[in-house]
Amino acid sequence: xxxxxxxxxxxxxxxxxxxxxxxxxxxxxxxCMAKMNMDIASGNIKSLxxxxxxxxxxxxxxxxxxxEVVCPRCRTTLSQFTKTGRLGCPACYEAFHEQxxxxxxxxxxxxxxxxxxxxxxxxxxxNRTLREELERQMEQAVAVEDFETAAAxxxxxxxxxxxxxxx
Amino acid sequence: MSGNxxxxxxxxxxxxxxxxxxxxxxxxxxxxxxxxxxxxxALKLSGNDEGFELLHLKDMGDVQRASLAECHLISRDLMxxxxxxxxxxNQQDAVSVMMNEEDHLRIQAIRDGMxxxxxxxxxxxxxxxxxxxxxxAFDEQLGYLTACPTNTGTGMRASLLIHLPMLxxxxxxxxxxxxxxxxxxxxxxxxxxxxxxxxxxxxxxNQVTLGRTEQELISAVTAVGHQLTDMELxxxxxxxxxxxxxxxxxxxRGLGLMKYARCMPLEEFxxxxxxxxxxxxxxxxxxxxxxxxxxxxxxxxxxxxAMTESAATGHALDEKRAQCVRAALAGIDxxx
Numbered sequence: 001x002x003x004x005x006x007x008x009x010x011x012x013x014x015x016x017x018x019x020x021x022x023x024x025x026x027x028x029x030x031x032c033m034a035k036m037n038m039d040i041a042s043g044n045i046k047s048l049x050x051x052x053x054x055x056x057x058x059x060x061x062x063x064x065x066x067x068e069v070v071c072p073r074c075r076t077t078l079s080q081f082t083k084t085g086r087l088g089c090p091a092c093y094e095a096f097h098e099q100x101x102x103x104x105x106x107x108x109x110x111x112x113x114x115x116x117x118x119x120x121x122x123x124x125x126x127n128r129t130l131r132e133e134l135e136r137q138m139e140q141a142v143a144v145e146d147f148e149t150a151a152a153x154x155x156x157x158x159x160x161x162x163x164x165x166x167x
Numbered sequence: 168m169s170g171n172x173x174x175x176x177x178x179x180x181x182x183x184x185x186x187x188x189x190x191x192x193x194x195x196x197x198x199x200x201x202x203x204x205x206x207x208x209a210l211k212l213s214g215n216d217e218g219f220e221l222l223h224l225k226d227m228g229d230v231q232r233a234s235l236a237e238c239h240l241i242s243r244d245l246m247x248x249x250x251x252x253x254x255x256x257n258q259q260d261a262v263s264v265m266m267n268e269e270d271h272l273r274i275q276a277i278r279d280g281m282x283x284x285x286x287x288x289x290x291x292x293x294x295x296x297x298x299x300x301x302x303x304a305f306d307e308q309l310g311y312l313t314a315c316p317t318n319t320g321t322g323m324r325a326s327l328l329i330h331l332p333m334l335x336x337x338x339x340x341x342x343x344x345x346x347x348x349x350x351x352x353x354x355x356x357x358x359x360x361x362x363x364x365x366x367x368x369x370x371x372x373n374q375v376t377l378g379r380t381e382q383e384l385i386s387a388v389t390a391v392g393h394q395l396t397d398m399e400l401x402x403x404x405x406x407x408x409x410x411x412x413x414x415x416x417x418x419x420r421g422l423g424l425m426k427y428a429r430c431m432p433l434e435e436f437x438x439x440x441x442x443x444x445x446x447x448x449x450x451x452x453x454x455x456x457x458x459x460x461x462x463x464x465x466x467x468x469x470x471x472x473a474m475t476e477s478a479a480t481g482h483a484l485d486e487k488r489a490q491c492v493r494a495a496l497a498g499i500d501x502x503x
Contacts, residue, residue: 085315086191087314087315088189090184100316103316104309104377107316108319108375108378109351111309113306113307113310113311113378114320114380115321115381116291116294116321116380117305118298118302
């Protein structure tokens with residue numbers, strides 16, 4: 001079987017792309033497969049993307065279909081993404097979900113994040129409000145020379161700082 | 168001998184983006200300015216801004232920009248959009264927060280030798296300080312969302328700058344490539360455009376960023392760094408017993424040229440530097456590895472221009488390089 005990419009060499013690799021429950025396969029020669037892996041390594045994912053799109057749409061010139069998908073937030077189209085290999089905004093991940101999922105699987109081998117998470121802003125906000133309130137109460141306690149209460153409040157503030165540091 | 172026999176430095180970078188801004192802000196000065204103001208403000212508010220300086224690339228000269236890139240403190244990609252690009256730089260700690268590169272933020276830290284964990288910890292401190300104050304684009308399934316899907320997930324690239332002269336000489340790079348690819352990493356030359364890696368210097372880094380923890384990625388790169396080091400050191404040992412005179416000839420010729428040449432183009436420097444560093448790591452040349460690693464950075468074009476306060480190029484710059492190299496190696500003598 002000929003390589004579906006260069007249409008010159010004998011295909012020796014099978015690239016399986018899974019979209020939903022459907023598995024589509026592309027047959028590539030060693031050169032085209034190596035080129036694709038090199039491209040991925042250097043951050044150039046155009047060839048991989050067009051290959052995947054071809055597999056999904058079943059033809060080699062999927063531009064017509066691509067033009068239909070547009071990110072509602074930044075107006076980046078799927079064909080722009082295919083051309084540049086760069087997404088327009090975080091919302092593009094949702095808009096191009098169907099095309100991105102197989103590509104991410106091909107690049108990373110897995111599609112479930114396992115790493116660090118951002119310290120959520122709402123947690124920080126909650127802690128900030130609490131800290132301000134405790135500081136205000138502590139100032140009041142000091143003003144009326146209630147040092148026992150002030151010390152207790154100081155300990156709570158310390159505990160809050162430690163908790164934040166641990167997070 | 169101070170310094171690592173093969174690994175010059177460890178670098179970690181994290182890609183982060185703001186939830187509400189488009190990834191590419193090159194043609195959008197308002198968004199770009201917001202990215203810079205928000206980041207600098209958040210770092211200050213977190214109380215972690217000590218030692219950081221905010222630099223706008225548009226306020227810097229070409230030499231200053233290139234010099235920071237040669238020191239690996241900013242990326243070459245950051246210089247592509249000098250109108251909007253900026254960096255929060257802690258030069259002392261070699262930590263930088265590049266803004267308006269391919270992603271809104273590239274948090275990066277470099278450490279000498281094999282120290283990926285330390286570099287990562289420095290990045291995480293900045294990441295945590297910022298993410299307390301701002302909202303990064305993050306998805307429960309895909310992790311951190313980045314402009315290019317090759318960075319999605321952790322957004323982390325952990326890399327080692329590694330010197331492999333014997334593996335290169337004995338043409339065992341093919342097997343190296345296989346080892347590296349098998350565990351989802353890549354290896355490439357650091358300097359030079361073509362297939363040849365100038366100075367026999369390579370960068371090993373993780374290719375995969377999604378579906379693994381940062382610790383797993385660091386462990387994988389570290390393990391391969393150790394494996395390549397073991398292979399390289401085994402070849403060095405073997406060469407000492409089987410090809411010592413040829414090795415010594417290469418090393419000492421290089422040292423002689425570096426000590427006395429009056430003009431040294433960068434490519435020639437890389438060749439001799441590689442031999443002398445190899446000699447120093449094997450105890451043939453009484454030079455400090457960390458001093459040689461520093462020299463490698465010093466003799467790059469923009470750094471040379473900055474250091475000598477001249478705009479020299481071409482032959483004149485090659486003369487300045489030779490002068491700088493002679494000064495660095497002046498005290499190095501080899502007993503016969």
